[in-house]
Amino acid sequence: MAKVLIVYATDYGNTKKMAESFFKGVSSVKGAEPIMQEAEKASKEAVRDCDALVLGTPVHMGACDWRIKKFIDTICSALWMKDVMVGRVGAVFASGSGFGNSAGGAELALLSMLNNLVELGLIIIPLPKNTEGYDVAGLQWGPYGRSAGIHMEQTGVGEEQLVSSFHHGKQVARATLHLKGNKIFSKE
Amino acid sequence: MAKVLIVYATDYGNTKKMAESFFKGVSSVKGAEPIMQEAEKASKEAVRDCDALVLGTPVHMGACDWRIKKFIDTICSALWMKDVMVGRVGAVFASGSGFGNSAGGAELALLSMLNNLVELGLIIIPLPKNTEGYDVAGLQWGPYGRSAGIHMEQTGVGEEQLVSSFHHGKQVARATLHLKGNKIFSKE
Amino acid sequence: MAKVLIVYATDYGNTKKMAESFFKGVSSVKGAEPIMQEAEKASKEAVRDCDALVLGTPVHMGACDWRIKKFIDTICSALWMKDVMVGRVGAVFASGSGFGNSAGGAELALLSMLNNLVELGLIIIPLPKNTEGYDVAGLQWGPYGRSAGIHMEQTGVGEEQLVSSFHHGKQVARATLHLKGNKIFSKE
Amino acid sequence: MAKVLIVYATDYGNTKKMAESFFKGVSSVKGAEPIMQEAEKASKEAVRDCDALVLGTPVHMGACDWRIKKFIDTICSALWMKDVMVGRVGAVFASGSGFGNSAGGAELALLSMLNNLVELGLIIIPLPKNTEGYDVAGLQWGPYGRSAGIHMEQTGVGEEQLVSSFHHGKQVARATLHLKGNKIFSKE
Numbered sequence: 001m002a003k004v005l006i007v008y009a010t011d012y013g014n015t016k017k018m019a020e021s022f023f024k025g026v027s028s029v030k031g032a033e034p035i036m037q038e039a040e041k042a043s044k045e046a047v048r049d050c051d052a053l054v055l056g057t058p059v060h061m062g063a064c065d066w067r068i069k070k071f072i073d074t075i076c077s078a079l080w081m082k083d084v085m086v087g088r089v090g091a092v093f094a095s096g097s098g099f100g101n102s103a104g105g106a107e108l109a110l111l112s113m114l115n116n117l118v119e120l121g122l123i124i125i126p127l128p129k130n131t132e133g134y135d136v137a138g139l140q141w142g143p144y145g146r147s148a149g150i151h152m153e154q155t156g157v158g159e160e161q162l163v164s165s166f167h168h169g170k171q172v173a174r175a176t177l178h179l180k181g182n183k184i185f186s187k188e
Numbered sequence: 189m190a191k192v193l194i195v196y197a198t199d200y201g202n203t204k205k206m207a208e209s210f211f212k213g214v215s216s217v218k219g220a221e222p223i224m225q226e227a228e229k230a231s232k233e234a235v236r237d238c239d240a241l242v243l244g245t246p247v248h249m250g251a252c253d254w255r256i257k258k259f260i261d262t263i264c265s266a267l268w269m270k271d272v273m274v275g276r277v278g279a280v281f282a283s284g285s286g287f288g289n290s291a292g293g294a295e296l297a298l299l300s301m302l303n304n305l306v307e308l309g310l311i312i313i314p315l316p317k318n319t320e321g322y323d324v325a326g327l328q329w330g331p332y333g334r335s336a337g338i339h340m341e342q343t344g345v346g347e348e349q350l351v352s353s354f355h356h357g358k359q360v361a362r363a364t365l366h367l368k369g370n371k372i373f374s375k376e
Numbered sequence: 377m378a379k380v381l382i383v384y385a386t387d388y389g390n391t392k393k394m395a396e397s398f399f400k401g402v403s404s405v406k407g408a409e410p411i412m413q414e415a416e417k418a419s420k421e422a423v424r425d426c427d428a429l430v431l432g433t434p435v436h437m438g439a440c441d442w443r444i445k446k447f448i449d450t451i452c453s454a455l456w457m458k459d460v461m462v463g464r465v466g467a468v469f470a471s472g473s474g475f476g477n478s479a480g481g482a483e484l485a486l487l488s489m490l491n492n493l494v495e496l497g498l499i500i501i502p503l504p505k506n507t508e509g510y511d512v513a514g515l516q517w518g519p520y521g522r523s524a525g526i527h528m529e530q531t532g533v534g535e536e537q538l539v540s541s542f543h544h545g546k547q548v549a550r551a552t553l554h555l556k557g558n559k560i561f562s563k564e
Numbered sequence: 565m566a567k568v569l570i571v572y573a574t575d576y577g578n579t580k581k582m583a584e585s586f587f588k589g590v591s592s593v594k595g596a597e598p599i600m601q602e603a604e605k606a607s608k609e610a611v612r613d614c615d616a617l618v619l620g621t622p623v624h625m626g627a628c629d630w631r632i633k634k635f636i637d638t639i640c641s642a643l644w645m646k647d648v649m650v651g652r653v654g655a656v657f658a659s660g661s662g663f664g665n666s667a668g669g670a671e672l673a674l675l676s677m678l679n680n681l682v683e684l685g686l687i688i689i690p691l692p693k694n695t696e697g698y699d700v701a702g703l704q705w706g707p708y709g710r711s712a713g714i715h716m717e718q719t720g721v722g723e724e725q726l727v728s729s730f731h732h733g734k735q736v737a738r739a740t741l742h743l744k745g746n747k748i749f750s751k752e
Binding site: 087115124125126128 | 682685686688689690693704705735738
Binding site for chain 1: 296322326328
């Protein structure tokens with residue numbers, strides 16, 4: 001069994017929708033078990049026990065939500081210190097209502113979480129552009145769902161924009177199964 | 189007189205259009221003189237003599253065009269070594285036809301040029317979101333014009349998407365006039 | 377009078393030392409008034425009233441401390457929405473005890489704060505490499521003081537590493553005086 | 565057999581030394597075959613045929629060398645368009661003589677190459693901090709060897725600083741063997 005832990009923060013429910021869609025994608029893969037926790041309630045035990053850590057955030061001023069950052073600083077940090085997570089799997093996703101048509105800040109927001117995952121020693125699963133749903137909700141670093149129009153008129157993340165996170169859930173689940181028990185970073 | 193040097197690379201003319209629009213914006217400010225050079229022909233003298241250095245690029249794989257990078261490595265690098273440019277003004281812009289609706293790679297592409305400008309010691313002029321035209325062609329780091337639809341159907345950068353670079357040209361010209369002769373980094 | 381607001385978070389006092397050194401640098405410039413607030417106690421009024429916003433953080437997993445991020449999300453975000461800060465001045469600094477000799481994560485940590493400042497529309501003051509103290513505590517984006525050796529043996533940020541933040545305080549104070557009342561982003 | 569292609573640029577031979585060390589690390593893993601090509605001579609065929617693509621660069625102004633960028637723009641770009649590389653393995657390394665003790669620009673330089681690898685759809689192998697040699701030549705994104713002291717006195721990359729790239733070569737070789745033939749991104 002490969003455990004995929006999805007830790008997310010949400011303001012109006014959009015990132016939560018993406019987390020649920022990611023969850024379903026993981027569920028659809030035999031042998032993979034998704035777990036979903038809000039960042040503020042996420043536990044150190046769940047992180048220590050998972051085979052893949054996935055972070056999802058609303059975009060705020062070009063970086064992740066502070067609740068995700070608190071989770072990183074207070075929980076991930078201690079595990080980094082002890083090299084506990086090395087060789088497991090990591091992935092990220094985000095939603096945002098940034099002004100303009102250029103995904104205001106999404107790329108650096110995804111990166112602000114990825115840097116943590118990479119420091120933990122996780123193997124990073126990107127979102128290839130030929131993934132279904134990428135065209136309306138994708139960046140190379142992970143799914144990105146827009147929850148507003150270019151003038152910030154709130155539309156919410158729609159069905160169409162949940163497709164890429166569903167498929168990324170599948171991809172990450174398969175990666176986790178495939179990489180479970182790997183000896184890539186073995187000291188021998 | 190404040191000299192604003194615009195160095196750009198272009199594939200199909202889209203970034204060139206934005207450079208021209210930026211040029212017009214600079215021209216519209218009394219006392220500011222724009223100069224435009226293709227990256228491959230840009231001269232060390234022009235960089236050394238300018239009061240503001242502006243870089244414009246097509247987005248390629250999440251970073252600037254190699255011709256911009258060659259200009260940076262072969263010309264800017266030497267000026268960095270000698271601290272020649274410290275205290276002048278810097279800005280960036282880009283165009284791109286990246287797959288998807290999330291400005292594929294534009295943010296890091298702008299940043300790949302900005303890092304050079306910051307290392308040179310330039311004062312960075314951002315693109316505030318209330319700049320005219322930001323909604324259809326803007327990112328916080330500078331104007332970004334999309335030259336294709338979400339499936340990469342080529343449309344070119346249209347008139348509407350040249351508005352933000354025109355206004356950023358004005359902003360940068362004013363900043364250059366305002367900052368000319370500043371003692372911000374004086375050793376006294 | 378130019379008000380420079382320094383908002384910082386600190387774990388063991390190292391970033392606080394740098395904030396104090398930055399504060400002294402600002403104080404040394406006639407006409408500049410430094411204000412220092414811990415991120416958790418920083419007020420919206422102080423931000424709205426300042427002429428320059430400076431953020432300082434410990435490096436945690438390659439991004440700023442969550443308390444800085446909370447300040448950004450809950451206070452800066454609302455000011456961004458209303459374009460209140462456009463045209464003022466911004467700068468950043470950090471301290472860190474990251475494992476290794478390569479300033480583990482400092483560059484992206486500085487950037488995770490800068491992105492917020494740029495979205496606010498602040499004019500960014502870099503740290504030129506010829507600034508006194510840069511050799512032992514500097515990155516292009518701002519002062520960076522190491523508080524530990526390469527194996528994380530805690531040394532604290534020493535006197536020598538406070539020099540660059542003192543001088544950056546001076547530079548930012550001068551920039552703020554020079555730019556106060558500028559019409560760079562005027563709509564006319 | 566798993567083919568690991570190392571594409572590098574070098575100015576004074578330091579990045580080349582790291583490439584050779586990486587090469588030896590790959591060679592030490594049974595079933596893995598390293599191939600080494602200078603960026604200017606690298607061929608599209610070699611990229612298309614490899615199972616892992618590794619990029620190594622000197623740090624120039626906070627991004628990769630222009631020759632690496634030219635390789636990315638002219639060769640990788642076309643493979644991206646056709647989704648040819650999806651699901652293979654990617655990694656990066658760098659050397660630098662940047663002024664100061666904070667690895668001037670190394671982090672964003674590694675990232676400027678990684679963005680390309682992620683767009684290609686490669687699975688990214690990080691450098692965990694418990695990798696041998698990380699303390700003197702490591703960043704979370706990959707090995708980083710300093711070739712100069714803090715005042716840019718040229719020392720070259722020494723033996724001690726080649727240890728992390730040797731071990732990362734091993735790690736990447738194992739990852740490539742482990743991931744060869746994976747169905748992670750399968751459309752079924």
